[in-house]
Structures are given as structure tokens and as C-alpha cells.
Amino acid sequence: MAKDMREPIESGCPDPWQYMHPTMRKNFGQRKYHDHPRPGVLRHVAYSGDEIWTVRAGTQRILDVFTLRKLCDIGDEFADGYVHFTLRSNIEYMVTEESRVDPLINALEEAGFIVGGTQNSVAMISHTQGWLHCDIPGTDASGVVKSMMDELIDEFRNANMPNRVHLTTSCCQINCGGQGDIAINIQHTKPPKINHDLVANVCERPSVVARCPVAAIRPAMVNGKPSLEVDERKCIC
Structure with missing residues (x-):
């Protein structure tokens, strides 16, 4: 084996150390305890006596550049200019003084973000990308999540549940939204209908044919134009 190994071009995730709050780096691995002063706020105390106060707010996951800039400006x-995104698309801000917690929460809520999602709350819903990214969704998960969280926002903001509750939403039965205590999977209920006037202009037919898992979609000629057809006997809907 060669002694001098070539550095890989793609080295995986970036080193998180450079993005970590200085107080967290200073006390890395030396946490004494943590507690939960209020919903949406965590406090970690190190053996040195240093404290880190974390404020968590929910986001819509699919973030535009203007929202990202607003979140960064608040930070x-x-x-202290350091943020952390959780697996469920919450954003967390770290400060070292308790006196800075309330102004930070007020700034987030004035900007339209909800602080919460800690301890015994309904966590932010983990979901697939739907129409933004996938080519076989039964519906757009983002819209379903928006409707659900509008109803559950008080359960996110508070911590009144018997235990922490994780929800997931997926656009089809592949369920790439992840696992949760309650999973909402949306599926097709009818075979797809084809607009033959549009297929030749807007559709890559070979890709559509290859994407069907049961080979129910196949090429066809309709009115002298290349199109597609669906074998409803094979369709899994």
C-alpha cells in the first residue's frame, strides 16, 4: 500500500468544529448537565461554570434566500452569529447570557417564526420534498405539513404532551419522509390521466416510462403524435 494516500476530492461533511460556538468548543465534552427553563429554550452548563442558552425556532424547511438572510441577520x-439546523429543520441560536434570550425570542416571533419544539412538544414535522424534487409524489408534502402545523402550532409552542411526539409526512408509500410516532403517507388513488397535446412538448417520455415501478406506463402514438399510455390493469393505484 502506498504510504502517501491521495486526498479524496469529496471528503464528506464539512468539519463542524469551525461552525461551533466558541463557548461550546472551549467546553467540548465537559458538559455537567442541561435543563429546560421554558419551551423552546435549553440551557447547557459545563464543569467550568460556562453556560450556553439555546433558542429553537421552527422553519418551513424549504427556505428561500431572503428567509435565510433574515434568519442570519437575527443571529x-x-x-453571537452561530446557528444550527436540526434534523427536523428547526434553527437554533446560541447565546451565553440569559439576559439575551428574551430579546432573541421577541425578534424571532416578530419576524414570524415560532419558538418551541423542545421537551414534551409536537416536534416539527419531517417530510419529503414533494413536487420540488421528486418525480412520483402522490401530492406535495409541504402543503400537507403547512395545514397540519397550522392546527398543531400550540402543541409545538408548548410542552404539554405526555411525551415528545414526532410526525412524518411522505408523498407516497416509499415513505422517504422518515420514521415517526405518527406517519402520514399520501398515495395516488386513481391512475394518472394523460394530456396528449402536451406530452410531446414538455415530457421526457423515456424517463417517465423508466420511472414506473410496475411498467404500467409505455410509449404510444396518439393522433400521429408521440405520447404515452397507461395500462390500468398493471397500475398500483
Whole structure:
């Protein structure tokens, strides 16, 4: 084996150390305890006596550049410029003084973000990308999540559940939204209908044919134009 190994071009995830709050780096591996002063707020205390206060807010996951800039501006002005995104698309801000927690929460809520999602709450819903990314969704998971969280927002903001509750939403039965205590899977209920006037202009037919898992979609000529047809006997709907 060669002694000098070639550095890989793709080295995986970036080193998180450079993005970590300085107080967290200083006390890495030296946490004494943590507690939950209020919904949406965590406090970690190190053996050195240093404290880190974390404020968690929910986001819509699919973030535009303007929302990202707004979140970063809040972090620069009211926190220490360090943020962390959780697996469920919450954003967390870290500060070292308790006196900075309330101004940070007020800034987030004035900007339209909800603080919560800690301890015995309904966590932010984990979901698939739907129409933004996938080519076989039964529906758009983002819209379903928006409707659900509008109803469950008080359960996210508070911590009144018997235990922590994780919800997931997937656009089809492949269920790439992940696992949760309650999973909402949306599926097709009818075979797809084809607009033959549009297929030749907007559709890559070979890709559509290859994408069907049961070979129910196949090429066809309709009115002298290349199109597609669906064998409803094979369709899994």
C-alpha cells in the first residue's frame, strides 16, 4: 500500500468544529448537565461554570434566500452569529447570557417564526420534498405539513404532551419522509390521466416510462403524435 494516500476530492461533511460556538468548543465534552427553563429554550452548563442558552425556532424547511438572510441577520444582531439546523429543520441560536434570550425570542416571533419544539412538544414535522424534487409524489408534502402545523402550532409552542411526539409526512408509500410516532403517507388513488397535446412538448417520455415501478406506463402514438399510455390493469393505484 502506498504510504502517501491521495486526498479524496469529496471528503464528506464539512468539519463542524469551525461552525461551533466558541463557548461550546472551549467546553467540548465537559458538559455537567442541561435543563429546560421554558419551551423552546435549553440551557447547557459545563464543569467550568460556562453556560450556553439555546433558542429553537421552527422553519418551513424549504427556505428561500431572503428567509435565510433574515434568519442570519437575527443571529448576527441578537445572538453571537452561530446557528444550527436540526434534523427536523428547526434553527437554533446560541447565546451565553440569559439576559439575551428574551430579546432573541421577541425578534424571532416578530419576524414570524415560532419558538418551541423542545421537551414534551409536537416536534416539527419531517417530510419529503414533494413536487420540488421528486418525480412520483402522490401530492406535495409541504402543503400537507403547512395545514397540519397550522392546527398543531400550540402543541409545538408548548410542552404539554405526555411525551415528545414526532410526525412524518411522505408523498407516497416509499415513505422517504422518515420514521415517526405518527406517519402520514399520501398515495395516488386513481391512475394518472394523460394530456396528449402536451406530452410531446414538455415530457421526457423515456424517463417517465423508466420511472414506473410496475411498467404500467409505455410509449404510444396518439393522433400521429408521440405520447404515452397507461395500462390500468398493471397500475398500483
